[in-house]
Amino acid sequence: xxxxxxxxxxxxxxxxTNLKKSGASESSVLISNSISESVNIRNKKLDGSTxxxxxxxxxxxxxxxxxxxxxxxNLDESHINELIKKCVETAKITPEDELNSLPDSxxxxxxxxxxxxxxxxxxxxxxxxxxxxxxxxQAFKKKEIVNTNGSGxxxxxxxxxxxxxxxxxxxxxxxxxxxxxxxxxxxxxxxERDYEYSSKRFFKDLLEPKEIGKKASExxxxxxxxxxxxxxxxxxxxxxxxxxxxxxxxASAINSSTIxxxxxxxxxxxxxxxxxxxxxxxxKPDIIKGxxxxxxxxxxxxxxxxxLVENGVLKNYLIDTYNGKKINMKSNGRASGTTNLYFENGxxxxxxLINSDKEIVYINExxxxxxxxxxxxxxxxxxxxxxxxxxxxxxxxxxxxxxxLNDIFSKMILGNDLEFNxxxxxxxxxxxxxxxxxI
Amino acid sequence: MxxxxxxxxxxxxxxxxxxxxxxxxxDDGELYLEDTKSESILLDDNKIKSSSFKRDTGYGLRGVTExxxxxSHSNDISEKSLEMSCDNIKSTLKHSKGKYNHSINKTNQKxxxxxxxxENKSLETKIELLKEINQYxxxxxxxxxxxxxxxxxxxxxxxxxxxxxxxxxxxxxLVRINVSILVEKNGRKETAMYGVGGRxxxxxxxxxxxxxxxxxxxxxxxxxxxxxxxxxxxEMKVVLGPGWPAILIHEAVGHGLEGDFNRKKTSVFHDxxxxxxxxxxxxxxxxxxIDKRRGSxxxxxxxxxxxxxxLIENGILKNFMQDRMNARLMKTNSTGNGRRESYKHVIMxxxxxxxxxxxxxxxxxxxxxxxxxxxxxxxxxxxxDITSGKFVFNCTEAYEIVNGKIGSPLKGATLIGxxxxxxxxxxxxxxxxxxxxxxxxxxxxxxxxxxGVGQPSMLIxxxxxxxxxx
Numbered sequence: 001x002x003x004x005x006x007x008x009x010x011x012x013x014x015x016x017t018n019l020k021k022s023g024a025s026e027s028s029v030l031i032s033n034s035i036s037e038s039v040n041i042r043n044k045k046l047d048g049s050t051x052x053x054x055x056x057x058x059x060x061x062x063x064x065x066x067x068x069x070x071x072x073x074n075l076d077e078s079h080i081n082e083l084i085k086k087c088v089e090t091a092k093i094t095p096e097d098e099l100n101s102l103p104d105s106x107x108x109x110x111x112x113x114x115x116x117x118x119x120x121x122x123x124x125x126x127x128x129x130x131x132x133x134x135x136x137x138q139a140f141k142k143k144e145i146v147n148t149n150g151s152g153x154x155x156x157x158x159x160x161x162x163x164x165x166x167x168x169x170x171x172x173x174x175x176x177x178x179x180x181x182x183x184x185x186x187x188x189x190x191x192e193r194d195y196e197y198s199s200k201r202f203f204k205d206l207l208e209p210k211e212i213g214k215k216a217s218e219x220x221x222x223x224x225x226x227x228x229x230x231x232x233x234x235x236x237x238x239x240x241x242x243x244x245x246x247x248x249x250x251a252s253a254i255n256s257s258t259i260x261x262x263x264x265x266x267x268x269x270x271x272x273x274x275x276x277x278x279x280x281x282x283x284k285p286d287i288i289k290g291x292x293x294x295x296x297x298x299x300x301x302x303x304x305x306x307x308l309v310e311n312g313v314l315k316n317y318l319i320d321t322y323n324g325k326k327i328n329m330k331s332n333g334r335a336s337g338t339t340n341l342y343f344e345n346g347x348x349x350x351x352x353l354i355n356s357d358k359e360i361v362y363i364n365e366x367x368x369x370x371x372x373x374x375x376x377x378x379x380x381x382x383x384x385x386x387x388x389x390x391x392x393x394x395x396x397x398x399x400x401x402x403x404x405l406n407d408i409f410s411k412m413i414l415g416n417d418l419e420f421n422x423x424x425x426x427x428x429x430x431x432x433x434x435x436x437x438x439i
Numbered sequence: 440m441x442x443x444x445x446x447x448x449x450x451x452x453x454x455x456x457x458x459x460x461x462x463x464x465x466d467d468g469e470l471y472l473e474d475t476k477s478e479s480i481l482l483d484d485n486k487i488k489s490s491s492f493k494r495d496t497g498y499g500l501r502g503v504t505e506x507x508x509x510x511s512h513s514n515d516i517s518e519k520s521l522e523m524s525c526d527n528i529k530s531t532l533k534h535s536k537g538k539y540n541h542s543i544n545k546t547n548q549k550x551x552x553x554x555x556x557x558e559n560k561s562l563e564t565k566i567e568l569l570k571e572i573n574q575y576x577x578x579x580x581x582x583x584x585x586x587x588x589x590x591x592x593x594x595x596x597x598x599x600x601x602x603x604x605x606x607x608x609x610x611x612x613l614v615r616i617n618v619s620i621l622v623e624k625n626g627r628k629e630t631a632m633y634g635v636g637g638r639x640x641x642x643x644x645x646x647x648x649x650x651x652x653x654x655x656x657x658x659x660x661x662x663x664x665x666x667x668x669x670x671x672x673x674e675m676k677v678v679l680g681p682g683w684p685a686i687l688i689h690e691a692v693g694h695g696l697e698g699d700f701n702r703k704k705t706s707v708f709h710d711x712x713x714x715x716x717x718x719x720x721x722x723x724x725x726x727x728x729i730d731k732r733r734g735s736x737x738x739x740x741x742x743x744x745x746x747x748x749x750l751i752e753n754g755i756l757k758n759f760m761q762d763r764m765n766a767r768l769m770k771t772n773s774t775g776n777g778r779r780e781s782y783k784h785v786i787m788x789x790x791x792x793x794x795x796x797x798x799x800x801x802x803x804x805x806x807x808x809x810x811x812x813x814x815x816x817x818x819x820x821x822x823x824d825i826t827s828g829k830f831v832f833n834c835t836e837a838y839e840i841v842n843g844k845i846g847s848p849l850k851g852a853t854l855i856g857x858x859x860x861x862x863x864x865x866x867x868x869x870x871x872x873x874x875x876x877x878x879x880x881x882x883x884x885x886x887x888x889x890x891g892v893g894q895p896s897m898l899i900x901x902x903x904x905x906x907x908x909x
Contacts, residue, residue: 042703046531047507047508048507049509049527049531053512053513054513054783055514056514068492069489069492070494071493083492090490090492090562093562093566094562097486149826184705191707191826192827193705193824223827231673231674231909232909261484262585262628367822367831368822368833368853368855369820372851374628375628377851379670380853380905383827398857400672400852400903401905402672402852402853402905402906402907404907435906435909436672437672439903
């Protein structure tokens with residue numbers, strides 16, 4: 001059973017008291033509990049099940065401006081008391097950093113918790129197996145599907161409490177249900193895999209299993225018999241499932257820790273044009289049932305909607321307490337990163353994007369590190385399709401795509417097909433003049 | 440007798456009887472107990488940014504029957520919790536009946552000492568040394584704008600309890616020291632990271648001012664890249680330097696030779712044993728037995744003694760890497776490659792130290808033979824699609840080769856290739872085999888485990904380079 005708030009709060013209060021007794025001038029305690037259960041199947045048969053039950057504490061002690069933290073999965077009182085002493089002792093010998101502090105009191109979360117982040121539904125393992133079997137059965141209806149890499153269903157429930165010596169003590173439960181199906185298609189010596197997945201806070205919001213299986217099989221089959229293409233500069237359309245990676249790179253580049261250290265190509269670009277003037281980027285923590293929704297960050301700071309980019313202009317960074325002090329800005333509750341991050345819908349119809357030139361490359365899978373946040377240089381391995389006059393003509397693979405994010409951001413054009421499937425979401429994106437490395 | 444159950448709400452006899460009772464109808468399985476201490480001390484931006492310590496203890500109970508695995512883990516080592524796990528395992532496996540296989544060889548082999556690297560060096564001296572590293576690195580040149588240095592230490596103790604009283608233990612030290620340097624000159628910024636590590640105390644890597652070499656190397660790479668020009672795009676010849684570039688071996692063939700993908704027939708290599716998969720002269724092993732290396736283990740996480748496994752011999756595919764379950768299903772023996780990140784994770788076949796052995800050529804010959812190509816010396820990470828065989832890795836230090844001579848440094852680019860065909864395109868194998876400096880972590884299905892790689896210089900006929908210049 002997931003531990004209830006009262007139980008976690010009591011533990012947190014005990015640990016806080018002991019931290020103070022042991023000589024910490026300020027402290028914070030984070031106790032988290034999660035229980036997850038998953039099943040995996042392969043070729044429509046049970047492959048395995050996993051149950052995990054974990055309870056973990058992270059203690060942070062401040063001694064003046066000195067700081068140290070300890071985490072442990074052993075919550076026995078005597079063990080924790082030993083660790084608390086060690087934590088305070090370690091803090092004492094750690095050099096001072098004048099920026100170390102808890103968040104300012106007025107920034108703590110105080111509001112109501114009404115975002116529907118927890119679904120009590122409990123799905124028995126047999127029902128999990130039935131769900132994901134249905135997905136594979138659907139996938140196997142296609143004759144090219146000869147095998148699966150495995151498909152799975154998992155149910156995660158977690159609860160946590162954060163307490164600090166400024167009097168903040170709060171926490172909440174959240175849940176996540178997810179299902180994926182990864183199948184292997186084979187034809188005349190060519191073998192390709194692809195997947196589809198769905199992940200939601202509430203069980204009943206998951207994609208239908210049949211839809212998951214159908215999509216996975218269609219994607220894998222469509223990749224069979226890929227060709228390599230000639231190296232050249234071309235228009236490239238990025239499928240939604242990978243277009244969102246540009247948002248992740250953007251988020252890394254405007255994180256206050258990289259800004260403060262100067263290790264980002266977007267340093268000193270606040271209030272300047274980064275994207276074309278039709279593009280808006282929003283980070284919205286209060287979407288009902290949102291995958292990335294949260295009430296406050298890991299420091300207890302409340303989170304509000306941020307317009308990161310307005311009409312193409314960079315308006316905000318993602319800021320935590322420590323790095324905020326370094327750049328003279330207040331935390332906006334992003335110590336845990338972004339929440340629900342998305343591009344607002346663009347104007348272009350998907351069909352116009354893929355028909356924007358006689359020949360374009362459509363990419364639905366990239367791999368490799370991708371972007372170098374310091375220089376903005378971007379280079380990935382990729383696979384997808386050749387599109388001629390708006391028609392998908394054949395799959396392509398073993399190619400590379402390269403450019404620089406400064407240039408990519410300034411010329412990207414957004415489709416109007418945004419959907420909220422993940423915590424970071426993008427419509428399809430068209431980028432002109434990217435270098436394709438092939439034959 | 441188990442040390443782990445001292446002071447716990449679970450005694451040894453009770454634990455034994457619970458696992459005997461739960462695993463009696465299984466083919467295999469065990470109770471895995473783990474107690475891991477780890478620390479991270481980070482200097483960043485002229486300050487000690489964090490000093491943190493972590494203690495993680497817990498158990499994982501696994502039952503395996505036929506090709507089904509039931510796993511239940513918790514950090515609560517108690518009778519009540521273990522009983523719940525036993526019920527969970529039984530309910531998953533209730534429809535199948537196996538025959539428990541007791542055979543695991545005992546071993547006395549030791550490739551690292553029993554030591555706790557965290558306690559072995561005081562926090563004060565670690566902090567002082569980080570400060571010294573920071574000062575030294577910043578004093579190297581006025582272009583140095585940022586220095587990040589990190590000490591990571593770990594001491595993992597494990598016990599594996601199997602039905603019938605079988606008990607296996609291991610005590611594993613692991614350290615890693617990283618330095619990353621950002622340089623800026625004429626408006627250009629570049630960064631580079633270098634690190635060292637393995638299964639011994641920090642001091643083995645720091646003594647005689649060896650830590651200066653870590654800074655020197657990070658600085659050299661970053662400074663070199665200030666002059667880098669855009670990489671070319673398209674297919675060309677590639678010379679790989681010795682050591683760390685063996686990440687290519689790890690991605691191109693290593694993952695594809697792990698037993699699970701081949702048992703499931705989802706790897707491009709599954710029907711190629713005994714067939715030619717690489718050029719003559721290419722021999723690749725996976726070795727868990729090299730003294731104090733990051734990827735070495737006395738026993739794997741199922742209790743099987745590790746060994747030196749020949750994967751490819753003179754171009755012919757010989758063996759896959761196996762854990763117990765995949766070995767049983769493929770009617771062969773475990774090669775001691777059954778690994779897991781922690782008690783929170785299931786066993787999978789994983790690499791240890793994956794190495795290409797020496798050939799006869801020199802690096803000089805290779806470079807001379809190339810009219811237009813690239814010379815890749817260092818890499819960031821890599822990734823592979825097991826099913827299609829396509830793999831990528833990212834150069835962090837590379838040079839153009841023009842008419843048999845090394846030219847300008849090139850900007851970091853992704854290289855992409857096809858696993859089964861790329862090793863057939865090896866034209867020369869060098870005589871300068873080197874192991875990596877000991878910082879590799881391999882990710883698979885969400886689990887990270889420490890690994891090593893090694894290779895001599897190598898010339899590959901054709902790979903696609905992901906630059907911007909046509």
